[in-house]
Amino acid sequence: MNKISQDDRAPGADFRSQARELVANRETLRRIFIMREDDSARETLVKYMEQILFGLQDFLQRHVGITEEVPLKELSERFMDTTIGRHPEKKLAQVITDLINGIAPYAVNVASPYFVGHMTSAIPFFMVHLSTIVAALNQNVVKIETSKVVSIVEKQVLAKIHRLIYGFPEDFYKEHIQSGYTSLGGFVEDGTLANLSALWVARNRLLGPKEGFAGVEQEGIARAFAAHGVDRLVVLISQLGHYSLRKSAGVLGLGSDNVLAIGVDEHNRMDIGELTSTLGHLAKTEPRTRVLAVVGISGATETGTVDPLGKIADICQEQGIHFHVDAAWGGPTLFSEKYARLLSGIERADSVTIDGHKQFYMPMTCGMVYFKDPEAMDAIAYNARYVARPGSVDLGIRSLAGSRPSTSLILDSALKIMGAQGYALLIEHGIETAASQAEEIELRENFQLMTRPELNILTYRYCPPEIQKHLATAGPEEALVINQALNEANIALQRRQREAGKSFVSRTTLRFPDGRNGLTVVLRVVIMNPMTHMGILREILDEQESIAARQLPESFRIEP
Ligand SMILES: *Cc1c(COP(=O)(O)O)cnc(C)c1O
Numbered sequence: 001m002n003k004i005s006q007d008d009r010a011p012g013a014d015f016r017s018q019a020r021e022l023v024a025n026r027e028t029l030r031r032i033f034i035m036r037e038d039d040s041a042r043e044t045l046v047k048y049m050e051q052i053l054f055g056l057q058d059f060l061q062r063h064v065g066i067t068e069e070v071p072l073k074e075l076s077e078r079f080m081d082t083t084i085g086r087h088p089e090k091k092l093a094q095v096i097t098d099l100i101n102g103i104a105p106y107a108v109n110v111a112s113p114y115f116v117g118h119m120t121s122a123i124p125f126f127m128v129h130l131s132t133i134v135a136a137l138n139q140n141v142v143k144i145e146t147s148k149v150v151s152i153v154e155k156q157v158l159a160k161i162h163r164l165i166y167g168f169p170e171d172f173y174k175e176h177i178q179s180g181y182t183s184l185g186g187f188v189e190d191g192t193l194a195n196l197s198a199l200w201v202a203r204n205r206l207l208g209p210k211e212g213f214a215g216v217e218q219e220g221i222a223r224a225f226a227a228h229g230v231d232r233l234v235v236l237i238s239q240l241g242h243y244s245l246r247k248s249a250g251v252l253g254l255g256s257d258n259v260l261a262i263g264v265d266e267h268n269r270m271d272i273g274e275l276t277s278t279l280g281h282l283a284k285t286e287p288r289t290r291v292l293a294v295v296g297i298s299g300a301t302e303t304g305t306v307d308p309l310g311k312i313a314d315i316c317q318e319q320g321i322h323f324h325v326d327a328a329w330g331g332p333t334l335f336s337e338k339y340a341r342l343l344s345g346i347e348r349a350d351s352v353t354i355d356g357h358k359q360f361y362m363p364m365t366c367g368m369v370y371f372k373d374p375e376a377m378d379a380i381a382y383n384a385r386y387v388a389r390p391g392s393v394d395l396g397i398r399s400l401a402g403s404r405p406s407t408s409l410i411l412d413s414a415l416k417i418m419g420a421q422g423y424a425l426l427i428e429h430g431i432e433t434a435a436s437q438a439e440e441i442e443l444r445e446n447f448q449l450m451t452r453p454e455l456n457i458l459t460y461r462y463c464p465p466e467i468q469k470h471l472a473t474a475g476p477e478e479a480l481v482i483n484q485a486l487n488e489a490n491i492a493l494q495r496r497q498r499e500a501g502k503s504f505v506s507r508t509t510l511r512f513p514d515g516r517n518g519l520t521v522v523l524r525v526v527i528m529n530p531m532t533h534m535g536i537l538r539e540i541l542d543e544q545e546s547i548a549a550r551q552l553p554e555s556f557r558i559e560p
Contacts, residue, residue: 022087022088022089022090022091023087023088024087024088028088047093048092048093048096049132051093051096051097051100052096052100053128055096055097055100056100056104059100059104059105060109060111065109065112065114065501065502066108066109066112066114066115066498066501066502066503066504067105067106067107067108067109067501068105068106068501069499069501070106075106110122111123111529112503112504112529113529113531113532113533113536114502114503114504114532114536114539114540115503115504115529116503116504116505116525116526116527116529116532116536116537116540117504117505117506117507117524117525117526118504118506118526119301119329119358119526119528120357120364121361121526121528121529122361122529122530122531123361123362123363124361124414124417124418126413126414126417127361127362127363127410127414128363130409130410130413130414131363131410133409134405134406134407134409134410135405137150137406137409138405139405139406140403140404140405141154141187141395141396141404141405141406141408142394142395142396142399142401142402142403142404143392143394143395143396144392144393144394147395147406150406150408150409151393151394151395152178152393153406153408153409153412154187154395154406154408155177155178155184155393155395156177156178156412157408157411157412157415158183158184158185158186158187158368158370158408159173159176159177159184160412160415161185161354161368161370161411162184162185162370164334164335165331165334165346165347165349165352165354165370166347166370166372167347176374178393179374180392180393182374182375182377183371183374183376183377183398184370184371184374185368185369185370185371185377186368186369186377186395186398186399187366187367187368187399187404187407187408188367188368188369188399188400188401189365189367189401190355190357190365190366190367191242191244191326191328191353191354191355191358191367192242192244192247192248192367193367193400193401194328194353194354194355194367194368194369195242195244195245195248195295195324195326195328195353195369196244196247196248196251196252196400197369197380197399197400198293198324198351198352198353198369198371199235199245199248199249199252199292199293199324200248200252200379200380200400201351201371201376201377201379201380202292202293202322202324202350202351203216203233203252203254203292204216204217204379204380205322205376205379206228206233206290206292206322207221207224207225207227207228207230207233208379210227210228212227213227213228217379217380220253221252221253221254228290229288230288230289230290231286231288231289232258232286232288232289232290233254233258233289233290233291233292234254234258234259234260234282234289234290234291234292235249235254235258235259235260235291235292235293235294235295236259236260236262236275236278236279236291236293236294236295237259237260237261237262237270237294237295237297237326238261238262238263238264238269238270238271238297238300238307239261239262239263239264239511240264240268240297240300240301240302240303240305241259241261241295241297241300241326242297242301242326242328245259245295245326246259254292260278262274262275262278263513264305264513265513266513267305267452267454268300268303268305268451269305269306269307269308270296270297270307270308270312271513272308272311272312272315275294275312275315276315279291279315279319291319291321292321292322293321293322293323293324294312294315294316294321294322294323294324295324295325295326296308296309296312296313296323296324296325296326296345296349297325297326297327298325298326298327298329298330298331298333298342298343298346299327299328299329299330299331299333299455299457300329300457301328301329302451302457302459302508302510302524303451303454303457303458303459303510304329304330304434304451304453304454304455304456304457304458304526305451305454305455306330306342306343306454306455308345309325309343309344309345309346309348309349310344310345310348311345312345313345313348313349316350317348322350322351323348323349323350323351324349324350324351324352324353325346325349325351325352325353326353327343327346327352327353327354328353328354328355328358328367329355329358329359329455329457330342330343330359330455331343331352331353331354331355331359332354332358332359332360332423332426332427333359333427333431333455334346335420335421335423335424335427336423336424336427336428336431337424338424338428339427339428339431339455342454342455348372349372350371350372350373350376351369351370351371351372351376352369352370353367353368353369354367354368354369354370355367355368356368356407356410356411358528359423359426359427359430359528360411360414360423361414361426361528362407362410362411362414363410366407366410366411377398378398380398380400381397381398382396382397382398383397425530426528426530427456429527429530430455430456430527430528431453431455431456433456433527433532433533433534433537434453434455434456434457434458434525434527435453436534436537437453437458437525437527437534437537438452438453438458440534440537440538440541441458441460441541444541444545445464445465446462446463446464446465446545446548447460447461447462447463447541448460448461448462448463448468450510450512450520450522451510451522456526456527456528457524457525457526457527458524458525459508459510459522459523459524459525460522460523460525461486461490461520461521461522461523462486462489462490462493462523462544462545462548462556463486464548464556466558467482467486467556467558470482470558471483480518482558483518483520484518485555485558486520486521486556487509487519487520487521488521488555489548489552489555489556490507490521490522490523491507491521492552492555493523493544493547493548493552493555494506494507494523496547496551496552497540497543497544497547500543500547502543503536503539503540503543505523505524505525505540505544506523506524506525506526507521507522507523507524508521508522508524509521509522510522523544525537
C-alpha cells in the first residue's frame with residue numbers, strides 16, 4: 001500500500017541493474033574505507049545521502065498513519081533466517097532502498113502529529129544532519145586521546161545545563177567548567193542509566209571508606225553493610241516513580257523491593273505527610289535501615305505531574321538524605337520563563353536526571369545526570385592506568401560507560417540552533433495544548449478527565465454519562481464491578497484505535513488516592529510534537545467516540 005512505487009524510487013535503486021557479482025576481497029575492502037576523490041565517487045556519496053534524506057522524508061509525508069497493519073506474528077515470520085551470507089548480498093544503495101521500503105513502513109511513524117501516546121516523537125530535521133557528523137567523526141569521549149576538543153565541548157555543554165538547573169554564579173562555572181578534577185555531571189545512555197548513576201554516587205557516598213573499610217565500591221555490599229552497621233538501604237519515591245529506579249536498586253545490590261512507594265495526593269504529587277510518616281516509622285522501627293535517597297519526580301511518566309520538590313528538599317536537608325530529582329521528562333521546562341516555576345525546588349537537588357531524547361528533541365539516545373556538588377562524582381571515579389590519569393579530562397574516569405559517542409555535540413549544536421526561546425516555545429506549546437485538550441475532554445459528556453495536566457501529559461477515559469451517574473451513587477462493591485467493566489472497555493477502545501492505524505493514544509493503569517475503584521485503566525496523551533494541534537486532538541476524540549458507539553456498544557452498556 002504505502003510501498004514506494006518504481007517511478008519515485010530513490011535514485012540509488014538502479015544500481016542493482018549493474019548486477020555485477022558482489023565479492024568481498026581486499027580491493028573492495030579498500031574501497032569502503034578509502035574515499036575516492038574523483039567526481040563520480042563524490043556523486044555516488046551524495047546520491048546515497050539524498051536517498052536517505054528524501055526517501056525517508058517522502059515516506060514520512062506519504063505515510064500519515066502510524067504503521068502498516070501487519071500483525072507482529074506475521075512480521076516475525078519474515079525474520080527467521082539465522083545464516084550470515086558468506087558473500088556480500090547487497091550494495092549500499094540496495095540496502096538503503098530495502099530499509100526505506102521494507103522496514104520503515106512497518107516501523108512506527110513516531111513523527112506523525114497523530115502519534116500522541118508516548119514520549120517519543122518527531123525530531124527537528126537538523127538532528128539527522130548532526131547525527132551524521134557524530135558518526136562521521138567517530139570520536140570516543142572515553143578519553144582525551146580519542147576525542148580531544150570534543151571532550152572539552154562536552155564539559156562545556158554539561159556546565160550550560162548545570163547552570164540552567166542550579167544557576168550558580170559565574171565564578172563557580174569558571175572554576176569547574178573545564179576542570180579535570182571535578183565534574184558537573186555526565187552523559188549516559190538514557191534516563192535509566194542517569195538514575196542509576198545518581199544512586200550509584202549516593203550509595204558510594206553513604207557507604208564510603210572509613211577506618212578499616214575501603215568503601216562499598218571496592219569491598220561490596222555485604223561488607224559495606226557490616227562496616228556501616230546497616231541492614232537495609234531504601235529509596236523513597238512516589239507510586240508514580242519510573243521503574244528504572246527499581247532496576248537501579250537491583251543492579252546496585254540494594255534489591256528492587258527496597259524502592260518504597262509513597263502515595264500521592266489528589267494532584268498526583270508525592271504525599272508529603274506520608275513521606276514524613278514513613279521516614280519516622282523507619283527510624284523508629286528499623287534503626288539499622290538507612291534511606292539512600294528520596295526521589296522527587298518532575299514530570300511523572302504516566303501523568304506528567306511534578307512532586308513538591310521544595311518540601312522534599314526541606315525534609316532531605318533536615319535529615320541529611322540524598323535528594324534526587326528525576327526530571328528525565330520535565331527538565332527542559334526550565335527553558336520557559338512562563339512555566340519554569342513548576343519545577344521550583346529542583347535547584348536544591350543533590351542530583352538531577354534529564355533525557356536529551358525526550359524534550360530536547362534529540363535522536364535516540366541521550367541521558368544526562370547532574371550533581372550539585374562538583375566533587376560528588378569522585379565517589380564513582382576509576383582510573384585504568386592506560387586510559388585515564390587523575391586530574392585529566394578523560395571522561396571515562398567518572399562514567400558508567402566506557403566507549404561512548406560524542407552525543408554532546410548534538411545537544412550543544414541544538415542549543416545554538418534552537419536557543420532557549422526555541423525550546424521554550426516547544427514546551428509552552430505542549431503545556432498549553434494539553435490544557436486545551438483537558439477542557440475539550442471536560443466538555444464532552446462521554447469522557448472523564450482522570451488526571452489534569454500540569455505539564456503536557458494528561459489521562460482520561462471513555463465513560464458515558466449514564467455510567468458516570470450510576471458510579472456516583474453505587475456502593476463500593478458495585479463501583480468496583482462497574483470500574484472493572486470500564487477498564488476492559490477502555491482497553492478495547494485503545495486497541496481498536498491503534499489497530500485502525502490513523503492515530504495512537506497510549507494507555508496505562510493508575511491507582512487513585514481515594515482507592516475507591518481499585519486500579520483504573522486510563523488513556524494517556526503526551527503532547528510533544530509541535531505539529532499536534534487541537535484540530536487533530538478533536539479528531540482523535542471523535543474517532544474514539546465513534547469506535548465506542550459503533551464497535552463497542554455492548555462494552556459501554558451496564559445493566560443496573
Ligand atoms: C523516560 C523516563 C525515565 C527513563 O528514561 P529512559 O531514557 O527511557 O531510560 C525515567 N524517569 C522518567 C520520569 C521518565 O519519564
